[in-house]
Amino acid sequence: MRHALEHGYAFDPDDPRAPSLAAWERMSDEERARVVDMLPSEFELEPPEGDPHRVAASQAIETLDAYFRRTGRRVYLSSNLAVFYPDEPVFAPDLLAVLGVEPGERMKWVVNAEGKGLDLVLEVAYAGNLAKDFELNVERYARHGIPEYFIFDRRRLSLRGYRLPPADTARRARSYQPIMPQAGRFVSHVLGLELAIVGSKLRFFSGTAKLEEADELIARLGVTLDDVLARKDEAEQRAADEAKRAEEADRRAADEARRAADEARRAEAEARRASDLERQLAEALAEIERLRRN
Template sequence: MSMEERERVVESLPAEVTWDEMAMPEGDLHSEGKRQALGALRGYFKQQRRRVYVGTELPIYYPGERRFAPDLLVVLDADPHLRGKWVVSREGKGLDWVMEVHVGGDRKKDAEYNVRRYARLGIPGYFIYDRARERLEAYRLPSPEAREYVRIEPRHGRYPSEVLGLELQLDEERLRFWAGNALLLEPEEMNERLRGMLDGAQRRADEEARQRAEEVRRREEAERRLAELQVELERLKSRGE
């Protein structure tokens, strides 16, 4: 098959999955779990100016494998432009990190089948965010050649991900990402912090303007008083003469 023919085949691959291939919708807990993590990771890697693709529910095509669409996926050293699908043969590499968000129903797909499948595909890191039980399960490949996961044990409540260079933690029903001692803020939190900084800067500017206006008023009052005193002095001199 020529390159042009191969490209036409890739282009013809669907950019969506069927209902049979997807889990049933699980409401706000499921969508919020993905959205918050997506925003935090995209913001972090953008700030780091790293070429990292972060996507959600993207149809994934591995050669000879049935397509699938993980809740959240990360590919290192990949252009972060928008995509409708990830075709390994076109992109030149597979996924580096996957997270599935589980809310209800049968856990076997995420906790058993995907553990075996993602390891067999050579995906280095796999996390399960179980919102029903409020816990994390984390796996990694012990070597690039390995095709069986080992569990990642938490350290002081945080699960390290060598792939991401981050640590994950559940905190008050929210999934948090840490870069060392720095907490990765979600977009809403970043906006709120920026608004707070802007409000603080505006208050300081208003206070400085008020102080400058008060200084001008005092100076003008002092100048007016000085002029009055000079007039009074001249009046007294004229009387003395």
Template sequence: MAQALPSTGYVFDAADPRAPTSEQWSRMTPAERARVVDMLPADVPLDLMPPEGDAHRKAKRDALDALDGFFRRIGRKIYLSSELSVFYPGEPRFAPDVLAVLDVEPHERMKWVVDVEGKGLDFVLEVHVAGHRAKDHEDNVERYARLGVREYFLFDRSRLRLHAYRLPAAQEGDPSRPRVYQRIVPQAGRFVSEVLGLDLLLDGSRLRFFAGNAPLEDADERIVRLGGMLDQVIARQEEAQRLAEELAAELDRERRLREEEQRLREEEQRLREEAERQLEQARAEIEQLKGR
């Protein structure tokens, strides 16, 4: 079903939903723009995101978890998402496995509409496990470059290969020149992402991110590490409790000893005073007997 905004020339086609071109967008009123954004679907159909099993799901999840945890810790303002419907002006929608946009508010979104957000994507990571290789290895290389996505990384999980592409700096802000990616050449197995400020490399069957020599942890790794730290804290608390109980028992023994010493001193003093009293009485009796 198609819906049209005749004054702008925009026609929304539910079978092929696209955002307005930049020219159509510029002719729209704020109310018309809001109406169009509401019409653009947030759901991702299976033809854009076919299920590819646990290997595909885990690779995406681990990458997103690692990046989200890292940028939260360093306080960098960056928007990260996965399988989000993305609408460039006049283009068919797509939904990258992982996407990143620098210097925008990281609040929750249902979709990314470039004309609404004011910028396009800076980084895309796709994970290939099954299906048509041309989509990730050819179509996306051409599409993301043409749309101005600064970096495109492709993790070929089925062949355990990592491919990386970057737009030359002169092409990023020059719409008059065709945008064509250049391959990123790895150094000692590491691919540098200038967008993220991180290195990417394959560690066995996993894609890892590095900040310098430190690997970024995904959620599972953070859970294990924090669980170990929690176990240590609990063990220290239990040891501290044991020592506190032993100290309390020792203090109680010392208190009882002090009390016993005080009782003995008082008993000694009482006996001394009693002896002196008896001695005085004996002396008095002796003096009385002498006086008879």
């Protein structure tokens, strides 16, 4: 059932679309918010393509998300998010990227409300409708003005890339140009990275460095953590050994001090005894001398 709203915009639950740009511009902020709330965030998607499709898509977005978080670059990434271009059928790509926007959580991407369309789309093909990815979407995403579009064929282990040519203000029609790989790598100007198939995986490269996937990063950080903990244990053991040696040195010094004090006391006692003997000898000599005189 269609719901007629302000400025001639009608919402059809069976074919949910965002208003045209002209209708959107005539709306108030309150009317726009109402329209955005009406647009669904969930709808019937393509039939599932199994784990090979899911894993490939999730690995790609997790790898890119971790990379851009580390580099501090503001890139919004999402997967299977409802995207609404003005007066166009809704779609939900396997991976989308938008540059220069806050990467906060969203339930949908409404181009009119966000003020920006997508900058890159990546689709993973495995067991679904190949014509959709390799034909329909090539025309659709170019018409929407999405600068770059990549298709990773997980079953055939092939990769294709498309890029819009420089803007031609003389004509509104848009069409993609294929991206030619160099040494097996496809350059993405949007991401500032290169894409290539390594083994059975889609991998991303920054220069010569391969971006780590989540499990690789976790494994590397685990090894680093083990190394840090081992060095911490070694440092603590060295500190304990040094403290023990210092304690032993202090104990030896204390023993030496005690022995020196004992020696001093014995020497003092011997000196007193010697003094007493000298006094007694002097008294005896004096007594002998007195007896001689008598």
